[in-house]
Amino acid sequence: MSEDSKHDMGGDAGGQRQPEGTSGSPVDPARSTVAGRGFADFLHRNSKGLAPGTAFSPAIVPTSIYSLSSEPSGAYQYARWANPGWTALEQALGALEDAGAVIFPSGAAAVASIFASRLRPGDRLLLQSDGYMGTRSAAEKYCAPIGVLVDTCETAQIAHRSFDGYRLILLETPSNPGLDLVDIRACALRSRASGSSLVIDNTLMTPLGQRPLDLGADAVVYSDTKVLNGHSDVVFGHVASRDAELLAAVLDWRRLCGAIPGPFETWLVQRGLETLELRLTRMHANALALAQALARHGAAVQVAYPGLSSHPAHELALRQMSGFGALVGLTLANKDAAERFLQACRYLRPTTSFGGLHSSAERRARWGDRVAEGFIRLAVGCEPTRELCAEVLRAMDQASQERS
Ligand SMILES: *Cc1c(COP(=O)(O)O)cnc(C)c1O
Numbered sequence: 001m002s003e004d005s006k007h008d009m010g011g012d013a014g015g016q017r018q019p020e021g022t023s024g025s026p027v028d029p030a031r032s033t034v035a036g037r038g039f040a041d042f043l044h045r046n047s048k049g050l051a052p053g054t055a056f057s058p059a060i061v062p063t064s065i066y067s068l069s070s071e072p073s074g075a076y077q078y079a080r081w082a083n084p085g086w087t088a089l090e091q092a093l094g095a096l097e098d099a100g101a102v103i104f105p106s107g108a109a110a111v112a113s114i115f116a117s118r119l120r121p122g123d124r125l126l127l128q129s130d131g132y133m134g135t136r137s138a139a140e141k142y143c144a145p146i147g148v149l150v151d152t153c154e155t156a157q158i159a160h161r162s163f164d165g166y167r168l169i170l171l172e173t174p175s176n177p178g179l180d181l182v183d184i185r186a187c188a189l190r191s192r193a194s195g196s197s198l199v200i201d202n203t204l205m206t207p208l209g210q211r212p213l214d215l216g217a218d219a220v221v222y223s224d225t226k227v228l229n230g231h232s233d234v235v236f237g238h239v240a241s242r243d244a245e246l247l248a249a250v251l252d253w254r255r256l257c258g259a260i261p262g263p264f265e266t267w268l269v270q271r272g273l274e275t276l277e278l279r280l281t282r283m284h285a286n287a288l289a290l291a292q293a294l295a296r297h298g299a300a301v302q303v304a305y306p307g308l309s310s311h312p313a314h315e316l317a318l319r320q321m322s323g324f325g326a327l328v329g330l331t332l333a334n335k336d337a338a339e340r341f342l343q344a345c346r347y348l349r350p351t352t353s354f355g356g357l358h359s360s361a362e363r364r365a366r367w368g369d370r371v372a373e374g375f376i377r378l379a380v381g382c383e384p385t386r387e388l389c390a391e392v393l394r395a396m397d398q399a400s401q402e403r404s
Pocket of ligand 1: 106107108109111132134135172176201203204222223224225226235236237
């Protein structure tokens, strides 16, 4: 038996053995349907009724101008306002969650569109203290100086935090990198009662893994740079909402401030979206298999993953999410142990970000996250499950042997 096959995971998604204290199938096929329609319907939404000779793939239209009549009318008048490729992608993203969608050249711009269109001097904004740092920094740098009161709260404390007096509450669940959960339905009810708007950053889970709008959120924002595009080759984002007024204000901000996506990037995301269900299913299966295998292996001080029954919000994860996401939090003894492991593993790209086909990992303390020095965020990709698990466990063994 070779060293590698010692940790063989057996079958594809999650191994043959279901260890105790871990939950079952990572993605229940019945739960990966989209608002009563499956992803198959989504993929085939344009398959019928097209005139012969019509391309199935949307066109890339690189233009700044459109021809106009003496009285400008129609959808396409100037390219900061509209592009046929944007229309196609926004229709697709909107169809995924029965909402309207507005696309942006980054997730950060999508978040900025919410801040700029919702907040006025004197308004209060609530964010997580342990959520995505860029969102918090943008609020502190651009909202606070114009008189918006920016408050933060730990994810674990959100359930006990009063929402009274807040104009906007923007939350991320699972939080990153801590992977704590927020009960979206409960927050939406409390937010409504307080007259606040609740916006969920759904970047980690995508519209297929979690449905905040169905749970009562007013809007969702995404960094499509991550899982949604999934190929680590474009920076992109979008906002989706069923509130026409909210969405119109977001669209207005894009038109006037000019945070517009390029036609080529738009097309790349359109193509990435076609394989989302496939990639997400594999990622979730890989992440669950890895989390289980690492927990069983015992070399890590802690393995945090919402799919493990040891996770404090596992019950909520089962209720609220389809699959448990592609991030696994791994705490090793110290910085050296973590670096040795990262060096040893061939299948972990040394990068930040997550959601791509290739697994990656990094020590988050290097960015100033309030986590242990030995904390690693594993961003699980789409490699074959068996090979990925075997290599990660082999690297774990190698890293622990190097120490002794
Ligand atoms: C990456 C990220 C963003 C910012 O998105 P960009 O596409 O990098 O601008 C916002 N929220 C979350 C949760 C993210 O992970």
